Amino acid sequence: METLIQQLINGLVIGSVYALIALGYTMVYGILGLINFAHGDVLMVGALTALQTMMFLMGVAPGMSPVYMLTIALMVAIPVCITLGFLMERLAYRRLRNAPRLAPLITAIGMSFLLQTVAMILWGRNYHTFPQLISTTPMQPIEGVFITPVQVIIIAASAAIMIGLSLLVTRTRIGRAMRATAENHRVASLMGVDTNAVIAFTFVVGAALAAVAGVMYASNYGIAHYGMGFMPGLKAFTAAVLGGIGNLGGAMLGGIMLGLVESFGAGYIEHLTFGFLNSSYQDIFAFIILGLVLIFKPTGLLGERVSDRA
Amino acid sequence: MNELVSAVPWLGKRNPMAARWLIIILALAAPIIAWQFGRSWVRILDFALLYMMLALGLNLVVGFAGLLDLGYIAFYAVGAYTFAFLASPHFDVHLPFWIVLPLGAAFAALAGIMLGFPVLRLRGDYLAIVTLGFGEIIRIFMLNLNYPVNITNGPQGINMIDPINLFGWDLSRNLQVTETFSINSLFLYYYFFLLCVAGSILFIQRLQISRVGRAWAAMRDDELAAKAIGINTRNMKLLAFSLGATFGGVAGALFGAFQGFVSPESFSLMESIAVLTMVVFGGMGNIAGAIVGAFVLALLPEILRDVAVPLQQTLFGTVILDPEVLRMLLLSLAMILMMLLRPSGMIPARARYAHAENMKREGAQ
């Protein structure tokens, strides 16, 4: 029983992070039909920028309280990622809106590897220890079940951000413009929506979420390096597809579910395969789920119809 | 071959015969020229030929049939590991080359069909991600299947793979022609690989201008219309996947035997991306593009390594960008810039229509 609850908590924590990243994928896909492959690497840039900031702060103001330090790190990482997202859209994706269908995706893949390479140049190949400013001493709310303050904060912050984003999309003027653009570019622009601005805004919001997710991810595992964005990016994409790509609620649901499946899967795979496979196979769950969803329910759990323009 | 000929700048259009001979002579003389710069350059040429086979195979899937496969290197891995299992001390099995090579190709083709079945109905970009996942799954298994039964030997990989042996002629030994003159093993491999590449080009060209090639092109341009004229798109996709995989498998088996060693490291996602970049760089859907793309992008990082590293040494006193970083930088920039500036590649798929002239003559008889 304790293990079960423990897996549940672990799944929720990592699932919240996936959900935040998945939101970025799903918003961009909903509006442009583009899988922004480089989204996971924006997360990596966020984490490493935050790391760099903290190192700097520790140098100049060693006595600074961890909360301030983390806030400042975020305040630096978010604008950096926003700029990055904006530039990617402006310099590359925007020029490819009417290109043959494989071109934007190939560009996005190139972008992903470019970001990783540049990060490798700036920060080297090594794994960096990410300062765990918030206590990682486990608490025991129930006998035998552990949860760290970092994990509590991750779950709470993700929930708050998701609520905020939902309000943004459903209640505000720019949110309405986003939904209109997602529905139909041309019509939206005929109705006076500045679709270029809306698309740029979408990238910016997605990048900001990725920055936050990056800091969470690095804080949770205590590690950051140039390739750290790839796997969570891919898994978050899976989460977005699982929930129904283009659908915000779906991304959140998909993220949490994927986190849970992974956590339970890793915990029980050894029993299930009679010891043949062990938890080093954890990463294949996401791919298997992705395959299954796309084959049996390509619209995802909450997705609408996928138009095939017959 | 005709496509390659017309891709030769200037000469290709004016004097195709001269261009054809130029290509043949260059292909034959390349390792001799490379030898002047050191034996490692011949080795690099050998690898460039393997990349050509990969690019040709991936081009068949991506360029001809329009299916973006990001896990292509998995088939290379299947071919290489098949060879390693069946011709090395690892299981102490040493089957002859002419048995292992077709088996490697067959297993890769099978893997292609296994991947193909579930992903048939997926749209372009979903397909890309699922194939990427497939490639990663294969790699994860290669890394971890050393426990509880040691199948792949995990991250250490498999050593001492048998060399290519053509009916008793061991390509890994220098060929002693006379007392004083011998041909280096790297040359033997080069010419053997060159023969394989030439064979691949011939096969792929025949496929391209055939009933099957037209069906692929139709499917790539408009899948719904392709169905409406009676093309069984499911079978045609499976065929593209399995044939593309076959080329990957053959190249992989040759790679394993040539290098004598395989490990999961050689089959990372970066390699899939590298091969894709070669196809994109040369021009999707055309054979000459795949050849040129593979040649340029296999050689360029090595040239950079030779030039950029000493240059940095003298300029900054230290190496800031190591060769591997340079390679990644080059590949990712090539991919982005090609898509933005020249999406049809260095050699756009135009030459293809030249063959219609020949058909006209034959058809009018």
Added chain:
Amino acid sequence: MITLLEARNIGKRFGGLQALTDVSLTIRKGEVYGLIGPNGAGKTTFFNVLTGAYTPDGGEFVFNGSELPAGKPHKIVGRGIARTFQNIRLFRDLTALENVMAGHHVRTKAGVWGILTQNRFTCEEERLTTQRAYELLDYVGIGRFAEVVSKNLSYGDQRRLEIARALATEPQLLALDEPAAGMNATETAQLKLLIEQIRHDGITVMLIEHDVKLVMGLCDRVAVLDFGKKIAEDVPAVVQKNEAVIAAYLGGGKHAH
């Protein structure tokens, strides 16, 4: 008269929209059969169900005396039904010739082995395919554009090419979805001649068309769809006077909107 195609109680539903309700009709061998009706009446849906692009929810098609496999386009083409599209769908990057040759796919058999070895069967088949493609391009009147990449053809020629491609599948029934859409009077007149020629050469034609003059001048019989239901079927002169049809076109009747 021999029956070529019989549609029995075809139904198709998209979510809340009943696109086709119990549509039954019979097409006789050798005739030109018109399918008309207001926009959104279900004409193209009928084509899509017939040619296997969609699977019907109910009913079946009997073609040449046996049932058509529902939702299997390549098998349906193999049985002898070819179609064109309302918004032209050519293989854009292929030449006119290659488009038509691709259309011959379903009547050819060459496999990978034959292609790789270029055996005699494959070469002969390829030669015949090429020859046939040239003939068909001449037949529809665009033989001189054989080597032109299809996206560079004029609109009218693209329509003709699409018909040639459909004919390359050697159909018994040719289903044309608004072939005259976007054509001027001269082009329409030429199209009419072409369709008459096709009929003369023994191919049954089914036609969705808005151009009333073309339908009345060309079709032997006409069926009218309205809100997914067949409301009339007869020779053009009779259908033209049918009150339900007039009401449907003028927006009256019980479906007033």
